[in-house]
Amino acid sequence: MNKKALQALLKERRELIDPEAHGLSRPTGRGRRARGLSQQQVDELTTRGVDTYNRLETGRYPNPPVEYLRQVARLFGLNEQEWVSLCRYAGIGDPPGPLNQSSGLEVPGVWQEALNGISHMAYVTDASWNLLAYNKPWADLFPGGRIPRNTMRWMLLDPDARTTLLQWKEVWAPLVVPQLRAALTVRTDDETLLQIAKDVRADPDLAPIWVAGGAHIHPDGDERPILHALHGPGHVTMCASEPLGSPGARMIVLLFHPGTKKRHARVPMLRARGI
Numbered sequence: 001m002n003k004k005a006l007q008a009l010l011k012e013r014r015e016l017i018d019p020e021a022h023g024l025s026r027p028t029g030r031g032r033r034a035r036g037l038s039q040q041q042v043d044e045l046t047t048r049g050v051d052t053y054n055r056l057e058t059g060r061y062p063n064p065p066v067e068y069l070r071q072v073a074r075l076f077g078l079n080e081q082e083w084v085s086l087c088r089y090a091g092i093g094d095p096p097g098p099l100n101q102s103s104g105l106e107v108p109g110v111w112q113e114a115l116n117g118i119s120h121m122a123y124v125t126d127a128s129w130n131l132l133a134y135n136k137p138w139a140d141l142f143p144g145g146r147i148p149r150n151t152m153r154w155m156l157l158d159p160d161a162r163t164t165l166l167q168w169k170e171v172w173a174p175l176v177v178p179q180l181r182a183a184l185t186v187r188t189d190d191e192t193l194l195q196i197a198k199d200v201r202a203d204p205d206l207a208p209i210w211v212a213g214g215a216h217i218h219p220d221g222d223e224r225p226i227l228h229a230l231h232g233p234g235h236v237t238m239c240a241s242e243p244l245g246s247p248g249a250r251m252i253v254l255l256f257h258p259g260t261k262k263r264h265a266r267v268p269m270l271r272a273r274g275i
Contacts, residue, residue, distance in 0.1 A: 001091035003059030009085060010057045013076040014042065046071045056090070064090055073099055080247050097186040098127075104187075104248030107132055111243065111251070120253050121236070125151050127183070127248025128192035138254070143229045152180060153196050156206060166225035166233060169205060175222070177206060178214030187248065219252070226256070234258040 015036035019026050024041050037045070042053040046068070055061040056072065069090060073083050083099040098104055104127030115122045115135040123134035129152035139147055141164070148154030154161050155176050165172040177200065184193050200206045220240035227233050239253040 001059055001062065002089045006059055006086070006089035007057055009082065009089060010072070010076070013078060013082070014039075014057070017076060042072065042075065045075055061090075063092060066092065066096060069095075070099065079245075081245065084247075098247045101187060101189055103127070104246050105130075107243045107246045107249055115251075118253060120255050122251065122253045123151070124243070124251045125249065126246070127187060128190055129153070129196075130192065132249070140230050141226075141228055141254075150192065150196075152176070152193075153199075156180070156196065157199055157203065164227050164229075166227055171224055173206060174209055174214060175216045175219065175224075177209045178216040179218065181210070181213065182217040183248075225260075228256060228258075231256065231258050233260050 017037045019037050019041055022037075022041075022045055024037075024044070039054045039057065040050070043050060046053070048068070052061070052068075053072070056064055056068075066087070069086055069092070073086055078086060078099060080099055080103050083095060087093065087095040106126065107124055111124050112133040115124065115133055118135055119137065121135070121138035121141060123138045124132045126132055128150070130150050131148065134147070139145060142148075143160065143164070146160060148158065148161075155165065155172065161172075162168045180193065180197060180200065184190070184197060187193060197210075201210055218240050219238040221238065223235050223237045225233070226236050235257045236254040237257070239255070241251050243249050243251065
C-alpha cells in the first residue's frame, strides 16, 4: 500500500465532485464552503458504514474489496489509468478487470498512423476483437481483400479462416478458444463476445475445445502456420501488446516467414544487459 499516493489521488478527485449533483448539500468548512464531497457523504453514496471511506483515504483499510474500490472509482469519475493506480495504491495490485465495460472499445486515432509506419502486418482491435485499425500489409493477407470486422469471429467461425490459418483445427483453434473464455471472465456482459461464445459452443469442431478449457490467454511470441493470399504458405511470429489507455484492446504485429518449415519454436527473450 502507498498511503501517501492513495490519499493524494482520492482527496483530489473527491474534492472535484459536486454534492448537489447527487442531491446533497455542500458541506461547510471552517469559515468557508468546503470543496467537493465530504467523507461522510461518500459513505452515504456508497451505502457503507460510517468511517469506511475515511479508512480508505487515510490508508487504514488493508486489502479493501475490489467492488468497493470500483464504487468509489465510478463515483469519482476515475479513468482507466487512475483505476489501475487506485488498486495499486490500495495494495491489491492490478485490478481484475476494467473499471467500466465500455472501456477498451476505442483507441486514439494516432494508432492508425502508427500502424501505417510498420512494415510488418499489423492491426488493432478493441476488447471485443472488433477491428479498429490496420495497415496495408495486413490487408494483403486476405483473399479478395475480404477483411474481417471481428478477428475473433473470423479466426474461429469464418470458413475462409480455416483455409488461411493452416492446421486450423490442430494449431489455431485450441489456442484461440481459451482466449475467448479468458476474455469473458473479465467482460461478462460483452454482447459481442457472448454471441461468439454461443456460436462456438454450437460448432461441432469447436464445442469440444470449449468444454476442454485451456490456459492460453494471449498469442505473444507464438509462431503459427498461415497461408498468405499473396506470398503463399509460411509462418507468422506474433507480437501482442495492449494500448495502455484502453485496457482489453490489443495491437498485433505479425512477422511473416515464407515457406513450410517452421522458423523457430520461441524467440529468445530479450533482457537488459548487465551494467
